[in-house]
Amino acid sequence: MLFKLLKYDLRSMWKQLSLVWGAALVLALVNRLTHSLGFMFRARDFENHIAAITAFALMAVFVTMFIISVVFVLQRFYRGLLGGEGYLMHTLPVRAWELVASKMICAIVTYIGSGIVAVLSILLMITTDWWEFFFNFPLWTDILRGIIAHPDIIPFALEVCLLALAAIVQSVAAFYLAMALGHLFSRRRVLASIVSYIGIYILLSKVYNRVFSWNLVRLLIDTVEGSVHTSLITASAVILIPAVVFLAAVCWILEHKLNLE
Amino acid sequence: MNGALISCRELYKTYGMQPALRGVNLEVGPGRIVGLLGPNGSGKTTLIKLLCGLLQPTTGSLAVAGRSIGPDTKAEVSYLPDRMYFADWMRVRDLFDLFHDFYTDFNYEKVVAMCRSLGVEPQDRLKPMSKGTKEKVQLVLAMARAARLYLLDEPIAGVDPAARDFILRTILTNYNEEGTVLISTHLISDVEKVLDEAIFLKEGKIMLHATVDEIREKEGRSIDALFREIFRADPLFGGEGGGL
Numbered sequence: 341m342l343f344k345l346l347k348y349d350l351r352s353m354w355k356q357l358s359l360v361w362g363a364a365l366v367l368a369l370v371n372r373l374t375h376s377l378g379f380m381f382r383a384r385d386f387e388n389h390i391a392a393i394t395a396f397a398l399m400a401v402f403v404t405m406f407i408i409s410v411v412f413v414l415q416r417f418y419r420g421l422l423g424g425e426g427y428l429m430h431t432l433p434v435r436a437w438e439l440v441a442s443k444m445i446c447a448i449v450t451y452i453g454s455g456i457v458a459v460l461s462i463l464l465m466i467t468t469d470w471w472e473f474f475f476n477f478p479l480w481t482d483i484l485r486g487i488i489a490h491p492d493i494i495p496f497a498l499e500v501c502l503l504a505l506a507a508i509v510q511s512v513a514a515f516y517l518a519m520a521l522g523h524l525f526s527r528r529r530v531l532a533s534i535v536s537y538i539g540i541y542i543l544l545s546k547v548y549n550r551v552f553s554w555n556l557v558r559l560l561i562d563t564v565e566g567s568v569h570t571s572l573i574t575a576s577a578v579i580l581i582p583a584v585v586f587l588a589a590v591c592w593i594l595e596h597k598l599n600l601e
Numbered sequence: 602m603n604g605a606l607i608s609c610r611e612l613y614k615t616y617g618m619q620p621a622l623r624g625v626n627l628e629v630g631p632g633r634i635v636g637l638l639g640p641n642g643s644g645k646t647t648l649i650k651l652l653c654g655l656l657q658p659t660t661g662s663l664a665v666a667g668r669s670i671g672p673d674t675k676a677e678v679s680y681l682p683d684r685m686y687f688a689d690w691m692r693v694r695d696l697f698d699l700f701h702d703f704y705t706d707f708n709y710e711k712v713v714a715m716c717r718s719l720g721v722e723p724q725d726r727l728k729p730m731s732k733g734t735k736e737k738v739q740l741v742l743a744m745a746r747a748a749r750l751y752l753l754d755e756p757i758a759g760v761d762p763a764a765r766d767f768i769l770r771t772i773l774t775n776y777n778e779e780g781t782v783l784i785s786t787h788l789i790s791d792v793e794k795v796l797d798e799a800i801f802l803k804e805g806k807i808m809l810h811a812t813v814d815e816i817r818e819k820e821g822r823s824i825d826a827l828f829r830e831i832f833r834a835d836p837l838f839g840g841e842g843g844g845l
Contacts, residue, residue: 344702348695355690420688428686431653432703433676526617596657599616 341434345442352416353446353453360408361457364401368461371397375465401461409454413447417516422523426600436594440516440587447512448505499572506579513586514540520593540586548582605667606631606750606781607652612661614647614805621647623805625661629781629798631749636792636824637785639802640832645785646683648802649752652783653680665750676704679748683755685735687727694723696742704746706777712745715771733764740768744775751782757791765791789825799824801831 419425421439429439463470473479487493518540522533605628612625622644629635637645650656651663654670665674687696693716700707713723719737727735740756753772757765765788773795776782786792799816801809808831809816813824820827 341703347702348699351695352688352690424684425686425688427655427680427682427684428699430655431675431678431680433672434703435672598655598657600655 342438342441345434345438346445349442349446350449353450357412357450364457364461365464368464371465397465398462402458405454405458409450412450413512414515416446417443418519421594422519430598436591440591444512448508451508502576503572506576510579510583513583516590517586520590524597544582605629607665609663610661612663613659614651614656615659620805625807627807627810631781632779633797634782634795635798635800636796637783637800637802638789638828640787643802644805645802646754649754649785653678653752677749679743679746679751681739681743681753681756687735689728691727693721693725693727693738697723700742706747708745712741715741715745733760740771744771747777749780751776751780753782753784755785757786757788769795789828793824
């Protein structure tokens with residue numbers, strides 16, 4: 341059933357975000373063409389300000405992608421499970437955890453998708469000869485040699501990805517819990533959700549993160565094995581523990597305290 | 602009643618300090634069309650939401666086909682809420698696919714034919730549709746299932762008489778005859794002719810539960826007339842003279 345739910349959540353994501361992602365890539369391409377024309381005709385003022393404009397455009401792409409992703413993730417959970425669409429989703433023959441898991445996976449895919457589009461947009465904007473870059477065989481050979489000489493780099497990269505993934509899961513789980521707690525109130529639910537989020541944020545940053553400070557993590561690692569791999573995995577686990585607690589609380593609220601009125 | 606499809610025991614539901622259901626005991630068998638009748642705020646929607654798992658009881662128990670409310674009962678219950686549940690991005694076809702994926706008793710060909718009779722095509726977008734058309738799409742989705750229990754919450758509220766006829770005809774010609782249809786409404790005269798049983802709900806309590814024939818025989822009048830008497834509230838006239 342989880343895969344069936346995912347099918348609809350991912351379809352919803354694609355229908356709503358594909359236009360935005362496509363528009364971002366087209367804008368990046370237009371930006372690049374404008375720059376190229378500027379150089380071609382040697383427009384003095386344009387050349388002078390090109391670095392500033394590009395930097396601004398890069399920043400705008402990242403900020404826009406981030407905001408769009410966060411709004412989409414919040415909206416899909418709030419409308420899909422706590423709003424009108426909840427009348428459909430909560431009467432499907434599935435468990436609450438499947439509904440939440442589907443939304444979470446979709447949120448992760450949204451963030452990753454937006455990240456990829458942001459990076460692609462930036463690459464499109466940079467006025468480099470990409471053809472030359474991709475077919476620069478000596479460069480790729482050197483990179484390959486480097487990887488063979490230091491095979492640890494692959495697990496290290498995977499662990500960095502795991503750490504980033506854990507951070508995404510924790511932040512999304514905190515959003516979900518805040519919305520579920522706000523939903524327990526009969527009035528001013530949005531305000532209650534915002535207050536709940538602030539409370540969760542304080543709990544995480546001032547209590548949990550102090551208890552599980554980097555020193556403690558390092559202490560735990562030192563007792564097992566003092567490698568960078570262990571530290572990254574332990575850090576991921578430390579980030580994921582509150583996320584699991586948050587998600588369990590969300591599932592409990594949806595199963596026992598759901599009130600769509 | 603043995604083999605009851607719906608079974609409630611000492612069912613209480615409160616919203617904060619406000620009671621919505623107060624000690625409901627109810628058994629409904631299969632193959633019946635049952636009217637859940639009562640004025641606004643009597644607890645009809647709360648009872649339906651409890652039966653389809655959108656709410657949890659404060660105390661007491663309820664079961665559908667002998668099982669506690671959960672994914673198993675949800676697979677056998679077809680629910681028509683009193684509001685829209687569509688997502689903006691959806692086309693009619695997306696809803697058909699969703700129902701087809703999750704409900705084994707969903708008849709895809711039937712729902713396409715029913716929607717076409719309304720002038721709605723599977724590729725149509727839901728967002729620009731009128732409220733009335735959306736309500737009809739929701740109704741045909743609910744009735745295209747061969748469910749054991751249909752929970753229809755105010756299906757004829759707020760629609761014109763012609764639309765009421767369409768809705769009642771759709772329900773009567775499409776429901777699974779081995780299943781039970783529970784229709785909540787306060788528009789008694791429109792549904793009276795199709796009901797087998799009537800449940801009168803007042804302030805969260807069941808006032809009366811009997812077959813329509815029993816009520817007519819015992820009371821010597823229509824369900825509508827009885828409803829008007831039971832739920833009659835004398836208007837409070839303003840001013841010292843007490844006149845209008």
